[in-house]
Amino acid sequence: MLYREAGDFKSSYAEDSQTFPIRLDRRAYVALVAVALVVVPFVVNDYWVNAVLLPLLIYAIAALGLNILTGYCGQVSLGTGGFMAVGAYGCYKLMTAFPDINIAVLVILSGLITAAVGMLFGLPSLRIKGFYLAVATLAAQFFLVWLFNRVPWFYNYSASGQISAPERTLMGFRITGPETQAWATYLFTLAFVFASAWICRNLTRGAIGRRWMAIRDMDIAAEIIGVDPLRAKLSAFGVSSFFIGVSGALFFAVYLGAVEVGEAFGIDKSFLVLFMVIIGGLGSILGSFLGAAFMVLLPVLLKNLLVGGLGWPTDLAAHLELMIVGGLIVFFLIVEPHGLAQLWRITKEKLRIWPFPH
Amino acid sequence: MKDTADSYVTEDGRTIGGQILDLRGITLRFGGVEAIKDISFDIREGEIRAIIGPNGAGKSSMLNVISGFYVPQEGEVWFRGRKRPQMKPYQVARDGIARTFQNIALFEGMTVLDNVMTGRLNDMTAGMLAQAIWKGRAEREETANREKVEQIIDFLEIQHIRKTPVGRLPYGLKKRVELARALAAEPDLLLLDEPMAGMNVEEKEDMSRYILDVNDEMGTTIALIEHDMGVVMDLSDRVVVMDYGKKIGDGTPDEVRNNQAVIDAYLGVAHD
Numbered sequence: 229m230l231y232r233e234a235g236d237f238k239s240s241y242a243e244d245s246q247t248f249p250i251r252l253d254r255r256a257y258v259a260l261v262a263v264a265l266v267v268v269p270f271v272v273n274d275y276w277v278n279a280v281l282l283p284l285l286i287y288a289i290a291a292l293g294l295n296i297l298t299g300y301c302g303q304v305s306l307g308t309g310g311f312m313a314v315g316a317y318g319c320y321k322l323m324t325a326f327p328d329i330n331i332a333v334l335v336i337l338s339g340l341i342t343a344a345v346g347m348l349f350g351l352p353s354l355r356i357k358g359f360y361l362a363v364a365t366l367a368a369q370f371f372l373v374w375l376f377n378r379v380p381w382f383y384n385y386s387a388s389g390q391i392s393a394p395e396r397t398l399m400g401f402r403i404t405g406p407e408t409q410a411w412a413t414y415l416f417t418l419a420f421v422f423a424s425a426w427i428c429r430n431l432t433r434g435a436i437g438r439r440w441m442a443i444r445d446m447d448i449a450a451e452i453i454g455v456d457p458l459r460a461k462l463s464a465f466g467v468s469s470f471f472i473g474v475s476g477a478l479f480f481a482v483y484l485g486a487v488e489v490g491e492a493f494g495i496d497k498s499f500l501v502l503f504m505v506i507i508g509g510l511g512s513i514l515g516s517f518l519g520a521a522f523m524v525l526l527p528v529l530l531k532n533l534l535v536g537g538l539g540w541p542t543d544l545a546a547h548l549e550l551m552i553v554g555g556l557i558v559f560f561l562i563v564e565p566h567g568l569a570q571l572w573r574i575t576k577e578k579l580r581i582w583p584f585p586h
Numbered sequence: 587m588k589d590t591a592d593s594y595v596t597e598d599g600r601t602i603g604g605q606i607l608d609l610r611g612i613t614l615r616f617g618g619v620e621a622i623k624d625i626s627f628d629i630r631e632g633e634i635r636a637i638i639g640p641n642g643a644g645k646s647s648m649l650n651v652i653s654g655f656y657v658p659q660e661g662e663v664w665f666r667g668r669k670r671p672q673m674k675p676y677q678v679a680r681d682g683i684a685r686t687f688q689n690i691a692l693f694e695g696m697t698v699l700d701n702v703m704t705g706r707l708n709d710m711t712a713g714m715l716a717q718a719i720w721k722g723r724a725e726r727e728e729t730a731n732r733e734k735v736e737q738i739i740d741f742l743e744i745q746h747i748r749k750t751p752v753g754r755l756p757y758g759l760k761k762r763v764e765l766a767r768a769l770a771a772e773p774d775l776l777l778l779d780e781p782m783a784g785m786n787v788e789e790k791e792d793m794s795r796y797i798l799d800v801n802d803e804m805g806t807t808i809a810l811i812e813h814d815m816g817v818v819m820d821l822s823d824r825v826v827v828m829d830y831g832k833k834i835g836d837g838t839p840d841e842v843r844n845n846q847a848v849i850d851a852y853l854g855v856a857h858d
Contacts, residue, residue, distance in 0.1 A: 241736075242725070245728070245732070427719070430717060430719065430720035430724075431714075431718055434710075434724055435707055435727065436717050438696070438704050441696050441700070442704050444693075444695065445692075445693035445696065446691050446692070446693060446694075448691065449687070449691035450693075451674070451676045452655075452676075452679055452684075452687075452691070453679055453684070453704055453708075453767065453771065454679035454680045454708040454771070455676055455704075456674075456676050457676070463714065467714075511695065
C-alpha cells in the first residue's frame with residue numbers, strides 16, 4: 229500500500245529521470261547507505277570482512293564493470309580475469325615505485341592503466357561480434373596471465389613469482405599489508421563501490437549509456453542515427469576495464485594481500501564475474517550487486533549451514549555446495565532468464581498495484 | 587515536369603524550394619548484378635518525394651545509397667549544393683539525413699522515451715567526466731533535449747507509452763516510435779522506407795496525416811518509398827518510378843499515372 233507513486237508528483241524532467249522515482253525506494257536506499265556507513269563498521273570483525281564483505285564489494289565492482297560492457301553495450305567478454313590482473317599488477321608496480329603516493333590514487337591509476345589495456349583488446353570488437361568476440365577476449369585473458377607469469381619485471385623479480393602488497397596507510401589507518409584493520413579496509417572498499425555504482429548509474433542514464441544500448445540492441449540502426457560504433461564500443465571497453473582494473477587492484481592489495489596470477493586471475497575468474505552479471509541481470513546496476521551477492525554469499529551461507537549447523541564433514545559439504553549452487557543457478561535462469569534484477573522489477577511492478585491489481 | 591530551378595508554391599500553400607539533394611548518374615552493382623543503373627533525380631526543399639516501383643526495382647538500395655550504407659560505383663550525390671564525399675552512415679546522419687527502415691529497426695531493450703532520445707544523440711556532446719558525475723553540461727543537455735523529445739512525443743501522440751519498453755509494443759505503434767526517433771534528430775531530409783507496410787486502413791490514414799503534418803509544420807523534406815498507390819498519389823508532390831534498377835518515370839502524380847512505361851511496368855505488357 230505504501231509502495232506507489234500516487235501523490236508523488238514530478239514537476240520537472242530532472243525529477244522524472246531520477247534514480248529512485250518512488251519515495252519508499254529513496255528512503256530504503258538512504259537507510260541502506262546509512263547502515264553500511266555508520267552501523268556496519270562498528271560491528272564487523274575480521275571474519276565478516278574477509279570472508280563476506282570484501283569479496284562481495286570487490287566482485288560487485290568487477291560485475292559493474294563487466295555489466296557496462298556486456299549488459300549495456302552487448303559485447304561479450306571473457307577477459308575479466310586478465311583485466312583484473314592488469315589492475316592488480318599495475319597497482320603493485322605503482323605501490324612499489326611510488327611508496328609516498330596515496331593508495332586511493334594508485335588504485336584509480338591502476339584502473340586507468342587497465343582502461344587503456346582494455347581498449348587495446350577491444351579493438352577486434354569493431355570487426356567481430358558475439359561468440360567470436362568472446363574467443364578474442366579469451367585470447368586477452370590467456371595472454372595477460374602468461375605475460376605476468378613470464379616477465380619478471382612485473383613481479384619485481386621476486387623468487388616466488390608472487391606479488392605481495394606492501395603496507396600502506398590512509399589517514400593513519402592500515403589499508404594494505406599484513407596487519408590491517410578490518411573496518412578500515414571495509415570502509416575503503418565501500419567508498420570505491422559507492423563511487424563506482426554512482427558513476428555507472430550516471431553514465432548509463434545519459435547520452436553515452438544510450439549510445440551503448442543502441443549498439444547492443446541493433447548496431448545498424450545505431451549507426452543510422454549517428455552513433456559512431458568505434459567510439460561507442462571503445463568507450464564501453466575503456467569504462468568497463470577501468471572498473472574491472474579497480475576491482476583487481478583492490479582484490480590484490482586490500483583483500484588477498486599476496487597474489488599468484490594464474491591462481492587468482494585465471495579463466496575461472498572471468499567466468500565467475502560473467503555468471504554474476506548474467507544471474508544478477510544484464511544491463512542493470514542493481515543486478516551487478518545481486519549477482520555478486522548471489523555468487524559470494526550463497527557458498528558462505530551453505531558452508532555455515534552444512535558444516536556449522538548440521539555438523540557434516542567438510543568435504544561432503546564442499547561437494548554438496550557446488551551441486552546446490554549450480555542447481556540454483558539453473559533454477560533462477562529458468563524462472564527468470566533476465567536475472568535477479570528482473571525478478572525484483574516484476575515484484576515492484578506488482579507491489580505498485582497491490583492489493584487491487586485491476 | 588516542373589521547372590527545377592525556381593521555388594514555387596503548391597496548391598495547398600506550401601513553398602517548395604530549390605534542390606536539397608541531387609543524385610547524378612548513380613550506378614550500384616553487387617558483383618555482376620546492377621541494382622541501380624545510371625539513375626538521376628533530385629529532391630527539393632520542403633517537398634514530399636515518393637519513390638515507387640515493383641518489388642526488386644532498387645528503391646531500398648537507392649535509400650541506402652542516400653543514407654551511406656551502400657557506396658555507388660558510379661555517380662555523385664549532391665547535398666545542399668555540395669558534392670558529398672564518401673561518408674559512413676553515422677556521418678550522413680550527423681549531416682542532417684534521418685531515416686526509418688522497412689523492417690522496424692528500434693532498440694527493443696529500451697523504453698520509447700530512450701529510443702526517441704537516441705535521435706538527439708548528435709546534439710549531446712558532454713564529455714565522459716561530466717556525464718560520470720552528472721553535473722553541469724551533462725544534466726543541462728539531458729533536460730534540454732528531453733524537452734524537445736517530449737514535443738515530438740506529443741506531436742505523434744505516444745505520451746501514454748513513454749516508459750514502455752519498445753519490445754512490448756504492437757507493430758503500428760513501433761512504426762510511429764521509429765518515426766519519432768527519426769524526427770527527434772530534426773533532419774533536413776527524412777527518408778521513410780515503406781512507412782505504411784503491413785498497416786490497416788486506419789493506421790495508414792493516421793500515418794499519412796503524421797507525414798503531412800511533419801512536412802507542413804516542421805517543414806521537413808521527405809522522401810518515401812511506398813507500395814500503396816492511393817497513398818503515394820495523395821501525399822507526394824513528385825514521384826520517381828523505378829523498374830529493374832532503371833528510372834522509368836519522374837514527375838507529378840498525374841504525369842506518372844499517365845506515363846505509358848509506368849503503366850506497362852505495373853500492369854505488364856503483352857509480348858508478341
